[in-house]
Amino acid sequence: MTHFSDTDIAAEAALARDGAEDTPPPPLTPGQLVRGRAAKHRGFQLGLGILVALIMTAIFAPLIAPHDPFVQSLANRMQPPVWSEGGTWEYPLGTDANGRDYLSRLIYGTRISLAVGFGAATIGMFIGVTLGVISGYFGGRVDQGVNFLLTAQLALPGLLLAMALVFIIGPSVWVVIGIVGVLHWTYYLVVTRSATMRLREIDFVAASEATGATRWQIMSHEILPNLSNQIMVIFTFELGVSILAEASLSFLGVGIQPPNPSWGLMIAEGKEVMFFRPWLVVLPGIALFLLVVGANLVGDGLRDITSPEGRN
Amino acid sequence: MDAAVLDVDGLTVEIDTPNGPLRAVNDLSLSLRAGRSLGIVGESGSGKSMTALSLMRLLPGSARLTANHMRFGDEDLTALSDPDFVARIAGQRIGMIFQEPMTSLNPVYTIGRQLTEGPVRADLMSKAQATARAIEMLDRTGLPDPEARMRQYPHQLSGGQRQRVMIAMALMTRPDLLLADEPTTALDVTVQAQILDLLRDIQRDLGMAMILITHDLAVVADTVDDVVVMYRGEIVEAGPVDAVLRDPCHPYTRALLRAAPTAFGVRRRLGAIAGQIAPVHGRLNACVFAPRCPAVRPACRSARPPARPGTAPGQSYACVLDPNEVAQIVRAESTLMPDSVKAGEPVIEAIDVRRVFESRPGLMRAKRSIAAVDGVSLQVHRGETFALVGESGSGKTTLSRILLGLDAPTSGSVRIAGRDLTDLPRGERGRLVQPVFQDPYSSLNPRRTIGSIITRPLAIQKIGDAASRTARLHAVMAEVGLPEAFVHNYPSQLSGGQRQRVAIARALVTEPRILVCDEPTSALDVSVQAQILNLLTDLKTQLGLTLFLVTHDIAVVHQMADRVAVMKDGRIVEQDSADRVLHTPSDPYTRALLEAVPRLAEERVPETAP
Numbered sequence: 063m064t065h066f067s068d069t070d071i072a073a074e075a076a077l078a079r080d081g082a083e084d085t086p087p088p089p090l091t092p093g094q095l096v097r098g099r100a101a102k103h104r105g106f107q108l109g110l111g112i113l114v115a116l117i118m119t120a121i122f123a124p125l126i127a128p129h130d131p132f133v134q135s136l137a138n139r140m141q142p143p144v145w146s147e148g149g150t151w152e153y154p155l156g157t158d159a160n161g162r163d164y165l166s167r168l169i170y171g172t173r174i175s176l177a178v179g180f181g182a183a184t185i186g187m188f189i190g191v192t193l194g195v196i197s198g199y200f201g202g203r204v205d206q207g208v209n210f211l212l213t214a215q216l217a218l219p220g221l222l223l224a225m226a227l228v229f230i231i232g233p234s235v236w237v238v239i240g241i242v243g244v245l246h247w248t249y250y251l252v253v254t255r256s257a258t259m260r261l262r263e264i265d266f267v268a269a270s271e272a273t274g275a276t277r278w279q280i281m282s283h284e285i286l287p288n289l290s291n292q293i294m295v296i297f298t299f300e301l302g303v304s305i306l307a308e309a310s311l312s313f314l315g316v317g318i319q320p321p322n323p324s325w326g327l328m329i330a331e332g333k334e335v336m337f338f339r340p341w342l343v344v345l346p347g348i349a350l351f352l353l354v355v356g357a358n359l360v361g362d363g364l365r366d367i368t369s370p371e372g373r374n
Numbered sequence: 375m376d377a378a379v380l381d382v383d384g385l386t387v388e389i390d391t392p393n394g395p396l397r398a399v400n401d402l403s404l405s406l407r408a409g410r411s412l413g414i415v416g417e418s419g420s421g422k423s424m425t426a427l428s429l430m431r432l433l434p435g436s437a438r439l440t441a442n443h444m445r446f447g448d449e450d451l452t453a454l455s456d457p458d459f460v461a462r463i464a465g466q467r468i469g470m471i472f473q474e475p476m477t478s479l480n481p482v483y484t485i486g487r488q489l490t491e492g493p494v495r496a497d498l499m500s501k502a503q504a505t506a507r508a509i510e511m512l513d514r515t516g517l518p519d520p521e522a523r524m525r526q527y528p529h530q531l532s533g534g535q536r537q538r539v540m541i542a543m544a545l546m547t548r549p550d551l552l553l554a555d556e557p558t559t560a561l562d563v564t565v566q567a568q569i570l571d572l573l574r575d576i577q578r579d580l581g582m583a584m585i586l587i588t589h590d591l592a593v594v595a596d597t598v599d600d601v602v603v604m605y606r607g608e609i610v611e612a613g614p615v616d617a618v619l620r621d622p623c624h625p626y627t628r629a630l631l632r633a634a635p636t637a638f639g640v641r642r643r644l645g646a647i648a649g650q651i652a653p654v655h656g657r658l659n660a661c662v663f664a665p666r667c668p669a670v671r672p673a674c675r676s677a678r679p680p681a682r683p684g685t686a687p688g689q690s691y692a693c694v695l696d697p698n699e700v701a702q703i704v705r706a707e708s709t710l711m712p713d714s715v716k717a718g719e720p721v722i723e724a725i726d727v728r729r730v731f732e733s734r735p736g737l738m739r740a741k742r743s744i745a746a747v748d749g750v751s752l753q754v755h756r757g758e759t760f761a762l763v764g765e766s767g768s769g770k771t772t773l774s775r776i777l778l779g780l781d782a783p784t785s786g787s788v789r790i791a792g793r794d795l796t797d798l799p800r801g802e803r804g805r806l807v808q809p810v811f812q813d814p815y816s817s818l819n820p821r822r823t824i825g826s827i828i829t830r831p832l833a834i835q836k837i838g839d840a841a842s843r844t845a846r847l848h849a850v851m852a853e854v855g856l857p858e859a860f861v862h863n864y865p866s867q868l869s870g871g872q873r874q875r876v877a878i879a880r881a882l883v884t885e886p887r888i889l890v891c892d893e894p895t896s897a898l899d900v901s902v903q904a905q906i907l908n909l910l911t912d913l914k915t916q917l918g919l920t921l922f923l924v925t926h927d928i929a930v931v932h933q934m935a936d937r938v939a940v941m942k943d944g945r946i947v948e949q950d951s952a953d954r955v956l957h958t959p960s961d962p963y964t965r966a967l968l969e970a971v972p973r974l975a976e977e978r979v980p981e982t983a984p
Contacts, residue, residue: 090392092820092864098392265817269880272778273831274804283830287821
């Protein structure tokens with residue numbers, strides 16, 4: 063044992079150093095893991111960039127827009143954008159048939175699209191997640207009832223129903239948000255219902271039940287937090303779908319009413335002269351495309367970034 | 375028979391993780407001669423499965439493999455391209471059996487098709503030859519009526535029968551090497567014994583080489599010729615199985631043997647190994663076992679100890695100490711387990727409990743009913759450990775769920791502390807009985823912090839205020855041996871053993887009188903199992919708890935239980951003191967169960983050094 067007793071300072075130092083090498087880095091928290099994966103996910107970053115830029119545009123619209131989007135100037139009707147022949151920097155994206163600045167109308171249109179998108183996706187979330195968790199947790203007759211609702215909803219032609227409802231109630235931004243929201247809950251329901259059925263059988267729910275938790279405590283405290291990732295992903299998809307639904311309704315004339323600058327309405331107004339003044343249709347189309355692609359990229363990214371959690 | 379079938383030198387496997395590259399296997403060398411069998415033993419994270427997967431080229435995509443050489447017969451495995459490997463080696467000259475027989479077979483094809491498809495497609499034999507050979511192999515694996523089996527689908531077979539089919543499939547091409555990765559871990563103990571016997575007989579009869587990978591030392595004892603013990607990606611000890619199990623030279627092997635409970639002999643406190651396996655990141659210039667070794671020296675932390683010959687011929691181990699020095703330091707625990715307590719008044723009384731599950735196979739068909747628990751009566755007294763033993767499907771888990779109030783009996787009654795379970799408000803029931811579940815990975819909510827998980831029962835039952843709950847949290851965490859720093863961590867940051875401590879802390883936070891533990895250590899490694907079993911024993915004496923232990927593991931029963939009930943097909947076949955049931959079983963099923971337990975023979979357990 064003599065060769066072990068000479069623990070001089072050098073050996074102590076070596077021991078401390080190698081001991082430190084041997085201690086593994088502390089395991090990362092779920093939040094750190096998500097941030098690490100987000101930092102590597104290009105699609106998510108691009109989508110988030112588009113979404114944040116458009117949200118900023120909507121919030122600061124009065125500061126950014128060069129003109130009042132409602133002021134008509136019949137002398138300057140149908141001005142082409144700056145890159146076409148006859149375009150001026152006064153109206154960078156040209157003017158519409160009433161001589162209103164197209165750039166300003168697009169910028170203000172962001173507000174309506176985002177308001178409808180977020181509003182409708184939120185309403186749909188409350189309906190779909192509530193029904194999904196309840197039917198998944200209770201099962202049996204409750205589940206059958208919710209399933210009947212789901213089948214009925216899926217059997218109805220969505221756009222036709224929305225048109226009919228708006229026609230009956232009367233068009234306004236709030237009515238459009240409400241109706242698009244009430245009609246877009248099925249995806250939330252399907253996903254949260256099956257996830258709840260899986261979670262219900264896991265031991266931590268049984269452990270909570272054994273300590274005397276009520277059903278509502280289990281649903282809100284044990285199950286709901288574990289659905290947050292899926293709900294976030296569906297929210298971003300529904301965001302894009304709702305924005306397109308609003309554009310369709312407005313295009314058909316039963317959504318946002320003139321003179322409000324909705325992208326769908328702008329496409330409808332431009333379609334009369336589509337072959338002579340194509341930018342009137344193309345520009346709002348590009349704006350819609352960017353917003354929906356941005357929302358979907360964020361949704362796809364969120365799914366990739368968060369899905370490894372909760373398993374294991 | 376002298377040529378080496380497999381000769382591996384310097385095998386290293388690294389896996390990319392968010393924490394940096396993880397060294398799963400480090401500089402591993404092994405060689406296996408034709409007709410010999412080798413056991414690779416290790417706990418989870420030891421790299422044993424990674425070793426097998428790298429031989430079959432089944433490593434995950436994020437893994438990188440390097441080796442000085444890997445020879446298989448006359449082939450150089452490192453030089454072989456993937457298509458060549460698949461065409462010539464995998465499934466033909468190396469057969470593999472996996473752990474999960476339930477998911478290893480494709481449910482939509484017949485057994486016969488799955489057996490014959492591979493060899494026919496590889497042009498090794500004609501359809502007729504393959505069919506004949508499949509029937510021969512099924513017969514060889516002991517499946518009755520093999521011709522009829524060929525036309526059956528996987529769901530028509532039991533787990534043990536499916537594992538026999540898997541073995542037959544691996545043998546179709548008469549491989550030179552059979553890799554079996556935990557082939558019996560998912561099976562009941564009586565089936566496990568049959569499959570192990572079958573593997574050993576087939577390996578000897580066909581003269582092939584076999585590598586058996588397992589976490590259970592007792593499984594290799596009677597099945598293989600040689601054994602290597604792995605820890606954190608390295609081989610710490612190797613040699614003939616009898617020598618390694620009887621005279622282990624490495625501190626880890628010794629410690630592992632005294633941490634495993636035995637089904638027979640004197641009940642000693644288990645020698646738990648402190649701490650847990652930490653993954654190795656990067657290159658480790660130290661002994662892999664140093665952080666947990668009771669005999670650690672400064673030299674162990676500054677250099678990798680070289681392999682040196684052990685006491686028996688062919689035995690080698692990697693440690694700076696001599697075998698007798700190791701034996702001096704790592705001794706068998708001398709503390710005997712406390713004697714059975716004087717039985718107090720009954721705290722659980724089940725009287726003729728039945729639980730019938732009804733299912734309707736089709737809309738117009740008649741209901742079928744299955745009695746999962748069929749007329750069970752039992753009494754558990756205050757302060758004792760009562761073990762309910764049975765194999766899968768015996769109804770033991772259903773019964774434990776009834777005791778926890780998670781399920782209600784169809785008929786019969788259950789009284790807890792003298793009060794009928796149906797009359798107990800759920801909060802009061804929660805303060806009397808608390809559960810500890812098998813899988814600590816699923817019994818903790820992954821979205822809650824440890825502190826929130828442990829204090830949740832207090833919040834549900836509205837006990838105390840924020841300050842008193844925090845005080846109770848710290849007290850109970852100290853009781854179960856959890857560092858306070860874990861309060862703000864998430865379950866995914868903890869190891870299996872730590873999570874099980876969290877589950878126990880949550881169960882104890884409301885100071886219940888009874889813990890219902892459903893297989894509390896089946897998902898844990900041997901060294902961690904010893905920690906948890908010791909902890910439960912200590913808590914029981916300190917807090918005067920009554921333990922209701924549900925398990926399939928006879929060794930755990932022998933270690934823990936004062937009284938035992940053996941359950942089969944929903945009925946209790948035998949119920950008495952643990953000593954009486956384990957030593958002189960009266961029921962034939964109990965006897966079969968005890969005989970099937972793989973055992974390290976008494977003399978193999980390292981005795982206390984003089």
